[in-house]
Amino acid sequence: MSTIDSRIPEGPVAEKWTNYKAHQKLVNPKNKLRLDVIVVGTGLAGASAAASLGEMGFNVLNFCIQDSPRRAHSIAAQGGINAAKNYQNDGDSVYRLFYDTVKGGDYRAREANVYRLAEVSNNIIDQCVAQGVPFAREYGGMLANRSFGGAQVSRTFYAKGQTGQQLLLGAYSALSRMVEAKKVKLYTRYEMEDVVIVDGRARGIIAKNLITGKLERFSANAVVIATGGYGNAYFLSTNAMGCNCTAAVQCYRKGAYFANPSYVQIHPTCIPVHGNNQSKLTLMSESLRNDGRIWVPKKLEDAKKLQSGEIQGSDIPEADRDYYLERRYPAFGNLVPRDVASRAAKERCDKGFGVNNTGLAVFLDFSESIQRLGIDEIRARYGNLFDMYEEITDVNPGELAKTVDGVEYYNPMMIYPAIHYTMGGIWVDYELQTSIKGLFAIGECNFSDHGANRLGASALMQGLADGYFVLPYTIQNYLADQTIWPRLSTDLPEFAEAEKNVDEAIDKLMAIKGKRSVDSIHKELGHIMWEHVGMGRTAEGLKEGLELLKKLRKEFETNLFIPGTKEGLNVELDKAIHLRDFITMGELVAYDALSRNESCGGHFREEYQTEEGEAKRDDENYFYVGCWEYQGSDEVAPTLIKEPLHYEAIKVQTRNYKN
Amino acid sequence: MAKNISFTIKYWKQNGPKDKGHFDTHEMKNVPDDTSFLEMLDMLNEELINEGQEPFVFDHDCREGICGMCSLYINGTPHGKTERGATTCQLYMRKFNDGDVITVEPWRSAGFPVIKDCMVDRSAFDKIIQAGGYTSVRTGQPQDANAILIPKQDADEAMDCATCIGCGACVAACKNGSAMLFVSSKVSQLALLPQGRPEAAKRAKAMVARMDELGFGNCTNTRACEAVCPKCESISNIARLNREFIKAKLND
Numbered sequence: 001m002s003t004i005d006s007r008i009p010e011g012p013v014a015e016k017w018t019n020y021k022a023h024q025k026l027v028n029p030k031n032k033l034r035l036d037v038i039v040v041g042t043g044l045a046g047a048s049a050a051a052s053l054g055e056m057g058f059n060v061l062n063f064c065i066q067d068s069p070r071r072a073h074s075i076a077a078q079g080g081i082n083a084a085k086n087y088q089n090d091g092d093s094v095y096r097l098f099y100d101t102v103k104g105g106d107y108r109a110r111e112a113n114v115y116r117l118a119e120v121s122n123n124i125i126d127q128c129v130a131q132g133v134p135f136a137r138e139y140g141g142m143l144a145n146r147s148f149g150g151a152q153v154s155r156t157f158y159a160k161g162q163t164g165q166q167l168l169l170g171a172y173s174a175l176s177r178m179v180e181a182k183k184v185k186l187y188t189r190y191e192m193e194d195v196v197i198v199d200g201r202a203r204g205i206i207a208k209n210l211i212t213g214k215l216e217r218f219s220a221n222a223v224v225i226a227t228g229g230y231g232n233a234y235f236l237s238t239n240a241m242g243c244n245c246t247a248a249v250q251c252y253r254k255g256a257y258f259a260n261p262s263y264v265q266i267h268p269t270c271i272p273v274h275g276n277n278q279s280k281l282t283l284m285s286e287s288l289r290n291d292g293r294i295w296v297p298k299k300l301e302d303a304k305k306l307q308s309g310e311i312q313g314s315d316i317p318e319a320d321r322d323y324y325l326e327r328r329y330p331a332f333g334n335l336v337p338r339d340v341a342s343r344a345a346k347e348r349c350d351k352g353f354g355v356n357n358t359g360l361a362v363f364l365d366f367s368e369s370i371q372r373l374g375i376d377e378i379r380a381r382y383g384n385l386f387d388m389y390e391e392i393t394d395v396n397p398g399e400l401a402k403t404v405d406g407v408e409y410y411n412p413m414m415i416y417p418a419i420h421y422t423m424g425g426i427w428v429d430y431e432l433q434t435s436i437k438g439l440f441a442i443g444e445c446n447f448s449d450h451g452a453n454r455l456g457a458s459a460l461m462q463g464l465a466d467g468y469f470v471l472p473y474t475i476q477n478y479l480a481d482q483t484i485w486p487r488l489s490t491d492l493p494e495f496a497e498a499e500k501n502v503d504e505a506i507d508k509l510m511a512i513k514g515k516r517s518v519d520s521i522h523k524e525l526g527h528i529m530w531e532h533v534g535m536g537r538t539a540e541g542l543k544e545g546l547e548l549l550k551k552l553r554k555e556f557e558t559n560l561f562i563p564g565t566k567e568g569l570n571v572e573l574d575k576a577i578h579l580r581d582f583i584t585m586g587e588l589v590a591y592d593a594l595s596r597n598e599s600c601g602g603h604f605r606e607e608y609q610t611e612e613g614e615a616k617r618d619d620e621n622y623f624y625v626g627c628w629e630y631q632g633s634d635e636v637a638p639t640l641i642k643e644p645l646h647y648e649a650i651k652v653q654t655r656n657y658k659n
Numbered sequence: 660m661a662k663n664i665s666f667t668i669k670y671w672k673q674n675g676p677k678d679k680g681h682f683d684t685h686e687m688k689n690v691p692d693d694t695s696f697l698e699m700l701d702m703l704n705e706e707l708i709n710e711g712q713e714p715f716v717f718d719h720d721c722r723e724g725i726c727g728m729c730s731l732y733i734n735g736t737p738h739g740k741t742e743r744g745a746t747t748c749q750l751y752m753r754k755f756n757d758g759d760v761i762t763v764e765p766w767r768s769a770g771f772p773v774i775k776d777c778m779v780d781r782s783a784f785d786k787i788i789q790a791g792g793y794t795s796v797r798t799g800q801p802q803d804a805n806a807i808l809i810p811k812q813d814a815d816e817a818m819d820c821a822t823c824i825g826c827g828a829c830v831a832a833c834k835n836g837s838a839m840l841f842v843s844s845k846v847s848q849l850a851l852l853p854q855g856r857p858e859a860a861k862r863a864k865a866m867v868a869r870m871d872e873l874g875f876g877n878c879t880n881t882r883a884c885e886a887v888c889p890k891c892e893s894i895s896n897i898a899r900l901n902r903e904f905i906k907a908k909l910n911d
Contacts, residue, residue, distance in 0.1 A: 052798040067718065068785050070825055071726045087805060123800065130801035132794050132854045134818040141808030159818055165725055166821060173793035180789040188782060211774060240721040275661070275691055277698045280722045388724065391741075391749045392695075468798045517708045519701065563713045569775050571716055572708065 004257075004627060004643040007429040008112045013649040014095075017116040020430075021473060025480035032057035035479050036220040036487065038205055040192045040247055042069030044164075044460060045443025046226030047171035048467030054178030056472060058479075061218055062175070063187045063207060065242055070172045073228060073240040074463060077164025078285035078385070079148060080156035081128075081460040083121040088145050092153040094118045099650060101458060104150040104337050105423070105451020106601035106617065107652045108260070110625075110645065112430060113448045120469040121461050125157055127468055131170040135159050147290055148456035150337040150657075156457045161285050161384045167460055171467070190216075191574065192247040193502045195223055195254050195439060198494045202439035206498050210574060213567045215499050217490035221482045222438045222475060225251060226467070229422035229444040231264070233582040233589065234534075235526020237419035238270060238283040244578035245585050248426055248445055252588075253634075256434040257627035257641065259427035259447035261585070262593035262603045265454055266535050267420030268294075268341035271392055272361040281418040282392060284364070285385055286456040289334045291369035291378060292413070294341070296353040296362050298322045306355045313355060313363050314401030314409040324348055328612075332657040339453045339602050339615075340657060342417035346535050347613055349416075356414050363412035366397055371408050389413055417535060421459060423450040423602060424592070427627045427643075431474035432466060435627075438482075440475060442466035447625070452601025506566050509576050514559030518575040521556050525579070525586060528552065533590045536606050542594040549587050553634070556583060584634050591628065595640055598622045619652055661693040664752060666759040668703060670715050673765070676772040676780075682762075683715075696739065696750040697722060697729065700763075716776040717763075722748040724889065727824030730831070731777055732764040737828035737887045744891040746826065766831035770838065770875045781827050783873045784841060790869035791862040792845045794854050807853050820848035822890045829884035829892075835876030840884040842866050843900035844892050850903055860910060863903035 009016045027035065035058050039050040042064040050062040064072065084097040098118040102109055125143070129135065135157050136144040145154040159166040178184040189210040196204040196217070204219040230245035231237040252258045269284045297303045298320050305311045324344055326333045336344075345362045348354070355361050370378050375398055379386065390396045397413045426434050426441040428448055433440050443463040450458065532545025556579065562572045599608040599615035600622070608616045625643040665688045673680030685706070690699055697719050704714035720728040729747040733739035739750045755761060765777040772780050821844070829840035846863050849855025855862070878897055885894045 048798070055797050066720060066726075066728060067781055068727075068825065070785075071720055071728050073721060073726070075727075076721045076723055076725050085804070125804045126801045127796075127798060129804040129807070130794065130796045130854055132817075132849050132852050134814050134821050134848065134852065135804075136818075137809055137811045137814040139811050141810050141814075142805050159821075162725065162822060165824075166818075169821065173788065174796075174798070176785065176789040177793045177795065179785075186785070188785075240726060242720045274693055277691065277694050277702055279695070279698050279701055282723050387743065388749070391724075391745060391751065394693075394751075394753065472798070517705055519705060561708065561711075563708055563711065569716065569778075572714060 004641055005429065006110065006643055007431060008110070009430065013111055013115045016112050017119055024473065024477040027476050027480050027483065029057055031483045033059070034483065035059065036061065037222050037224060037475070038218060038220040039063070039224045039226060040205065041072065041226035041228065041443070041445070042175065043072035043074035043226060043228060043443060044168055044171055044463030045445070045467040046072070047168065047175045048464050049224060049226060049442060049471050050184050051171060051174035051178050052468050052472040054181070054183035060178070060184040061187065061220060062184050063190045063192060065189065065191045065210065067188055069175055069186065069188070070169060072168060073243050074168045074460070075165045076240065077460055078161045078283065079287040080146065080158035080163045080457040081124065081167060082148065082155050082455070082457045083125045083157060083461065084118055084155060085122055085125060087143060088154045090153040092155050096153065097121060097155065100151050101449070101455060102451065102650050103655060104455040105453050106615065106655055107451065107619070108600055108645070109449055109451030111647055111649055115649070116470065117449050117462060117465050120465045123469055124461060124464045128167060128170050131173060133159065133166045133170045146287055147335060148286055149289065149335045149341070150455040158287065161287065161382065164460060167464065171464070192225070192227070194250050194498045196495050196498045197254060197436065198488060198492060201437045203488050204490065204495060206502050211569050213570060215502055217495045217499060219488045219490045219495070221479060221485065222440065224440040224442060224471065224475070225426070225445055226443045227445050229425065230582070230585045231419045231422055233525065233585045234419040234529045235522050236273065236278060236281050238267060238281050241280065244581065246578055246581045249581040249584050251426055251434065251436070251439060253630050254436065255630065256436050256439060257427035257629055258424070258588055259625050259627045260424040260592065261588040261628065262596055263423035263452045263601060264419060264589065265338060265421040265423060265602045266342040266417045268338055268345055268417050269364060269415045270418035270420070271389065272356055272358065272414055272416040282388070283420060284389060284413065284415060286338070288364060288382060288385060291381065292334065292364040292366050293323055293368060294325050294334055294362055294364055295321045295323045296348045296355060300352055303353045303355065307357060307359050309357065312401065313365070313412040317404065318407060329657045331659045336657045337453055337455060342535060343604060345417055361414040361416045364415045365410070365412035367408055367410045370398070370410055421454055423447065423452060423454050427625070431477060432471050433474070433478060438478065440471060442471050452603055506573065509560065509573065509580070510562055510566050512558065512560045514561050516559050516561060518560065518562070518572055518579050521552065521560065522579050522582070525552055525582060529586050529589070533586065533593055536604055537593050538606050539594060542590050546587060546590050549583060549590065553583050556580065588628055588638065591638060592626050596622055596626060617654070661691040663689040664692055664755060664757045665689060666755060666757065666761055668761050668763065670763040671765055672715070672776055673773050674775060676774070680773070690752055692751070692753040694752045695722070695748060696733070696752065697748050699752055716778050718778050719748060724749045725824060727826040730766050730779065730826055730828070732766060732831060734762050737766070737831045738889055744889045746824070746889040766827050768830045768836040770830055770836055770873055771827060783875070784825050784827065786873060787838065787842060787866055787869050788845065791858070791865035794849060795858060809852060813851050817848045817851040820844045820851065820892070820896055823892055824890055826889065828887045828889060830875065832883040832887040833876065834881065834883065835879060837878045838870050838875040839878040839897050839900065840888065840892055840894065842870055843896035846900045846903055847896040850899060859903050860907035863900055864907040867904055
C-alpha cells in the first residue's frame with residue numbers, strides 16, 4: 001500500500017509559503033538555459049506558467065489542442081476573479097479569503113494550499129493590471145469590485161462579463177512575448193496522448209499532431225499538465241466542446257493518483273436543457289445573483305400553468321412568489337455558494353415547482369433591481385449576458401412585461417443547474433507535483449485548493465496563482481537536482497514503447513468498425529452520469545451507474561464507428577480517444593462517490609442529509625483527500641489511498657449560510 | 660414553442676490547402692428552429708457518419724461566442740446575418756426559413772490557408788500579437804494595482820477594444836484581406852491605458868510590419884470588417900492605429 005506525503009512546510013499557516021520560498025532550492029541562471037520544461041495547455045494556468053518559466057530563462061515547450069493558445073476555455077469565464085485587496089474597506093483580508101474558501105469548500109481542502117492561494121491573490125491583480133487588463137473601474141479611477149457567492153465582502157474584480165477572456169488574453173500576451181523571445185516554442189493543434197517515464201521520472205510526452213495525425217515524441221526535464229477538468233464526461237456541461245481529460249487520465253494510468261473525483265461542481269445558473277440535439281449548456285454568470293432574485297411560484301397550480309404554457313412568469317404577482325434562497329438562507333440570500341443554490345433549485349423542481357415545459361427550471365428575476373437602479377444601470381452591468389440569453393432563448397430579460405398597481409414586472413430568465421467545474425483532479429503535493437516525480441499539475445487539472453466546492457471567481461484566481469506565482473517557484477526545487485542530467489534523446493526505448501502503445505490503442509479504435517457514432521455513445525454516457533452520478537447520489541444508484549458504465553464501455557469497444565483513417569486530420573478519431581477516457585473518468589467519479597458515505601460540497605449523497613435537506617458531513621470518518629490509484633487496467637477497480645487532512649488555523653464546523 | 664424547418668445545406672469540402680475544393684449538398688429534414696447553427700451541423704455530421712461518410716470539418720469550441728474558434732461564411736456573410744454582433748455558434752435556426760438553401764464556406768483569404776473543409780489556419784494572428792501585442796512586464800511584484808488611477812471612460816474604452824476574439828471575420832469580409840481591425844483593436848486597447856503608453860508607437864509599427872509580412876492587405880476604409888465583427892469593434896480603432904503608426908514613423 002502506498003503512502004501519501006503532501007510535503008506541507010513546517011510553521012504556522014500564515015508563514016509556510018514565506019518559509020518555503022526562503023529555503024527552497026533555486027536554479028542558477030546558466031543552468032536554467034539547459035533545462036527544458038513541457039507545459040501542456042494554454043489556459044490561465046498553462047499560459048501563465050509557460051510565460052513565467054520562459055521569462056525566468058527555462059526553455060519551454062507549450063502545447064494546445066486549439067489553433068491558438070487564446071482559445072483555451074478559461075476564456076469563457078464570465079464573472080470575475082477574487083483577491084483580498086480590501087479596496088472596498090469592507091473588512092476583507094487574506095485570512096478572510098482563506099477562511100471563506102475553506103468554508104465554501106466544506107472543510108475538505110488543504111489549509112496550507114488555500115492560505116497560499118489567498119496570499120498570492122493580491123499579486124495576481126497587480127500583475128494583470130500591469131499587463132493592461134482593462135478591469136472595471138469607478139469614476140475616481142480606482143478598481144471596482146462586486147460580490148460573489150459564499151462571501152460577505154465585495155472582493156471580485158471583473159471586466160464586464162468577460163473577465164476570463166481579459167485575464168487569458170493577458171496571460172496569452174505574456175506568452176506571446178516569450179514566443180517572440182524564443183523562450184517558448186508553441187505547438188498548436190497538438191494533443192498530449194501519453195506521459196513518458198524514464199527511471200521513475202516524467203521525462204517527456206507523446207503528442208499527436210492533429211493535422212497530420214502523426215505521433216511525435218518530446219523530451220524535457222519536467223512535464224507540467226494544465227489541461228483543465230473532466231466536466232464533459234457528463235456530455236452536457238458548460239465546458240467547451242474540446243475540453244477533455246485524456247491527458248489527465250493518461251497520467252493517472254501511468255501512476256499519478258487521482259484525487260476527489262466525486263467533487264463535481266454543478267452551477268446553479270445555466271440556461272435549461274431544451275432538446276435532444278443540444279450540444280452544450282450555457283452558463284449565465286453568477287454575478288447575476290448580485291441583482292437577480294431567484295424564485296418559483298408559491299402555489300403548485302401556478303407552477304402547473306407555467307409548465308403547460310398557459311401563463312408567463314410575469315403573470316404571477318409578487319405575493320405569490322417564493323424567493324426560496326432568501327427564505328432559507330437569510331444571511332446570504334441569493335449569494336449562497338453554488339452547491340447550496342443548485343440543490344435548492346433541484347429540491348423545488350423535484351417537488352413540482354419547476355417553471356418551464358420540462359419542469360426543470362427556476363426563475364432569475366431582475367424586476368426589483370431594474371426598478372431600483374434603472375434599466376440602463378442594469379444593462380451596463382449585465383448587458384452582454386442579457387443579449388446572450390436573448391440570442392439563445394428569444395426572450396429579453398430586460399423587457400417590461402406588464403405593470404400592475406405601479407409594480408413593474410419584467411420577463412424573468414429561466415435557469416437550471418448544470419455541470420460546470422471539477423474540484424477533483426490529479427493529486428498534487430504542496431509543490432504541485434503529482435505522485436510521479438517530475439510531473440506537475442496546475443489549474444483545474446489538479447485537485448488542490450477548492451475542497452468539495454469551489455466558490456465563484458476562485459477558478460481564475462487559482463489558475464493564475466498556480467501559473468504565475470506558485471509553480472515557477474516550486475518546480476525549481478525539483479529542477480535544481482536535474483541539472484546533472486543531459487537532455488534525454490527521444491530515441492530511448494521508453495519513448496518508443498510509449499509511442500507504440502498509443503499507436504496500438506488508436507489502431508484498436510479504428511478497427512472496431514461498428515455502427516455507432518462517438519457522439520451517440522457520449523450522449524448515453526452523459527445520461528448515465530447525470531442520472532446516477534449527478535446532483536443527488538445514492539449508494540444504490542451509484543452501483544447501478546457503475547454497472548451501466550461497464551456495459552457502455554463494452555458497447556464502445558465493440559460498436560463504435562470512426563470514419564476515415566488514422567492518417568491526417570480525423571476529428572472523429574480524436575473524439576473517440578476523449579470518449580474512451582471520459583468513460584474511465586466517469587467510473588472514477590462513481591467509485592469515489594460510492595466510497596464517500598457523507599455529503600459535502602458538490603458531492604451530495606441523499607442518504608446523508610439533515611432534516612432541512614442540508615448536506616451532512618462526517619468528519620470523523622471522511623476528513624481526508626480520497627486518492628485513487630490505477631491498478632493496471634481500466635477493467636479493474638482502482639484502490640483508495642487516504643491523505644488525512646490537518647487543520648490548525650480553522651475550526652472545522654458545520655457550514656452555515658442561514659445567519 | 661419551437662417549430663421544425665426543412666432546408667438544403669451546401670457545404671464546402673476541401674482536402675488540404677492545395678485541393679481545389681467543391682460543394683457537397685445535403686437535405687436537412689425537420690430541424691427544430693431552437694437548434695443552434697452548429698448543432699444543426701452536428702446533426703448533419705451524425706447523418707453523414709451513419710451513412711459511413713466522413714464528417715464535414717469546421718472549427719468550433721466554446722459555443723458561447725467568446726473563444727473565437729468558429730469561423731463559417733454563411734450565405735455570403737462571415738458568421739451569418741444577425742441583428743447585432745454574433746459568432747457562428749450564436750446563430751440559431753430560427754433565423755432561417757423552410758425551403759432555404761444555406762451555403763457554408765470557409766474564411767477565404769491569403770492569410771488563412773484552408774486546412775480541411777471549413778477549418779482554416781489562423782496562426783498568422785498569433786504571429787502578429789507576438790510582434791508586440793503586449794506590455795513588456797515580467798511576472799513578479801509590480802506596484803499596487805490602484806497605484807495608477809485610470810479614468811473610467813478610458814478603462815471602458817480600452818475594454819471595448821479588448822473584446823476582440825481574434826476570429827478573423829474582419830479579414831474574411833475584407834476585399835483586400837486586411838487584418839487592420841484586428842491589429843488596431845489590440846494597439847488601441849494598450850494605447851488607451853497608461854501601462855501601454857511607453858511602447859505604443861513601437862508596438863504599432865511592429866504589428867503593422869508583421870501583418871504586411873504575413874500577406875494581409877491594406878485598409879481602404881470600406882468598413883466591411885466593422886459590419887461583420889461579432890464583437891462590434893469600431894473602425895475608429897484603425898484611425899487610432901494610423902495615428903500611432905505615423906508617430907512612430909516620424910520618430911524614425
